[in-house]
Amino acid sequence: MVPQKQEVRNINIAVIGQSGVGKSTLLNAIANYLKYETAKDAYEKDNLEYIIPCQFKVFYPDFSEKLISIGMPDENEKYEETVLSTTQECKEYSFEFNGYKINFIDTPGLSDTSGIEKDAKNLEKIRTFICTSLDSLHAICFVVKANEARMDLGFSNSMNDLLSIFPKSALTKVIFFMTHSRGTLYGPGDSMTPLKNVSEKLLKSKGVTFPLTSENVFCVDNESFLFLCAKNQGTEYSGASFEDFENSWKKSKLATQKFFNKITTLKPASVRNIKIMRDLENVLKEQKAILSSHATPERWFYHFLTAKTLDLVETGNVGQKYLNLINMDLIEKEAASKKDIDLKKIDIKQTIAGISEFSKTNKTEKMPETSKFVQNYFSDPNNI
Numbered sequence: 001m002v003p004q005k006q007e008v009r010n011i012n013i014a015v016i017g018q019s020g021v022g023k024s025t026l027l028n029a030i031a032n033y034l035k036y037e038t039a040k041d042a043y044e045k046d047n048l049e050y051i052i053p054c055q056f057k058v059f060y061p062d063f064s065e066k067l068i069s070i071g072m073p074d075e076n077e078k079y080e081e082t083v084l085s086t087t088q089e090c091k092e093y094s095f096e097f098n099g100y101k102i103n104f105i106d107t108p109g110l111s112d113t114s115g116i117e118k119d120a121k122n123l124e125k126i127r128t129f130i131c132t133s134l135d136s137l138h139a140i141c142f143v144v145k146a147n148e149a150r151m152d153l154g155f156s157n158s159m160n161d162l163l164s165i166f167p168k169s170a171l172t173k174v175i176f177f178m179t180h181s182r183g184t185l186y187g188p189g190d191s192m193t194p195l196k197n198v199s200e201k202l203l204k205s206k207g208v209t210f211p212l213t214s215e216n217v218f219c220v221d222n223e224s225f226l227f228l229c230a231k232n233q234g235t236e237y238s239g240a241s242f243e244d245f246e247n248s249w250k251k252s253k254l255a256t257q258k259f260f261n262k263i264t265t266l267k268p269a270s271v272r273n274i275k276i277m278r279d280l281e282n283v284l285k286e287q288k289a290i291l292s293s294h295a296t297p298e299r300w301f302y303h304f305l306t307a308k309t310l311d312l313v314e315t316g317n318v319g320q321k322y323l324n325l326i327n328m329d330l331i332e333k334e335a336a337s338k339k340d341i342d343l344k345k346i347d348i349k350q351t352i353a354g355i356s357e358f359s360k361t362n363k364t365e366k367m368p369e370t371s372k373f374v375q376n377y378f379s380d381p382n383n384i
């Protein structure tokens, strides 16, 4: 049902993926698919929407090239050595659709070439933006290039890293946008193989995974938008006709409409669990620092319970990494002394107790992250 005019409903979508897959271009293209029926219409009206400034190159058969710039230059889209423009910070772009306000969060992409540290920073930027600027998230829109059979380790690492900031419960919110899909006739092509691999591994390790069906995979090729940007600046592509791009526009517009119809049916998920996971990671770091100089079996046991809490709610394996460093013989002995704890049946309610119990074992060290956590969440453990 379309809502009444005065009650505009916000829909928040995080757009994530590897660097250079076409996230920013996708948002630019969507703005134009919503505005114009056909490529011809967009060309004749000569008023393309450039919501995100971009630069790209057009190459000619003799290998000469021309740089096309669209939109007002912006610090957020920066030149880098190998790519023309790359998104630096998360930024929200909104569209009106059938009485809804659809807010897309364009994010800096991860890349296996520019180093782990930069990826970690970008991941933190995405998480901070979601935690501080949004109350709810309706979809996690993963952008992937179609037909990339070679998306092996770098791809699955980036995807796992991006998923690691979300709780398991958010996996049902994952939607895929495949760009560059003309060569695969607007289907996902070989990219399905690495996606299925990530999906299966996740199911094995976490017991849940993201859906991968025609209901949540949308294929576009935004080349027709790029072609029109160049054409409007007097640059013609060689070797391709207007009709080729018209077909591309038609298919991509249709996929975009299906995507919009889908997202207006989605229920929002609170970002609270994303915040809890972030704060839990900080608590674990704090405990780990204390354990490195003042370890006791009891503290290790409560550290185990804290790590287990994160492991039980998260999609990534951050909690598991902490658990891997724990001597389980020690923990089992400690658990045996606490009659109400059965390590085989451990659940979230029992594990969150570890966070405040750890702080009770400590009278000297400062634990600001733990105090913040207990204050923010411990009053209502049912909500974790």
Ligand SMILES: Nc1nc2c(ncn2[C@@H]2O[C@H](COP(=O)(O)OP(=O)(O)OP(=O)(O)O)[C@@H](O)[C@H]2O)c(=O)[nH]1
Binding pocket: 017, 018, 019, 020, 021, 022, 023, 024, 025, 026, 054, 055, 056, 057, 084, 085, 086, 087, 088, 107, 108, 109, 110, 179, 180, 181, 220, 221, 222, 223, 226
């Ligand atoms: N042919 C074709 N080119 C595309 C498509 N989408 C993006 N591109 C080109 O791919 C390059 C990268 O696109 P961007 O939109 O900047 O990629 P991004 O995912 O935002 O990258 P980051 O901001 O670094 O994360 C640009 O040169 C685009 O012109 C597409 O669907 N088809």
Ligand SMILES: [Mg+2]
Binding pocket: 023, 024, 025, 085, 086, 087, 106, 107, 108, 109
């Ligand atoms: Mg970008």
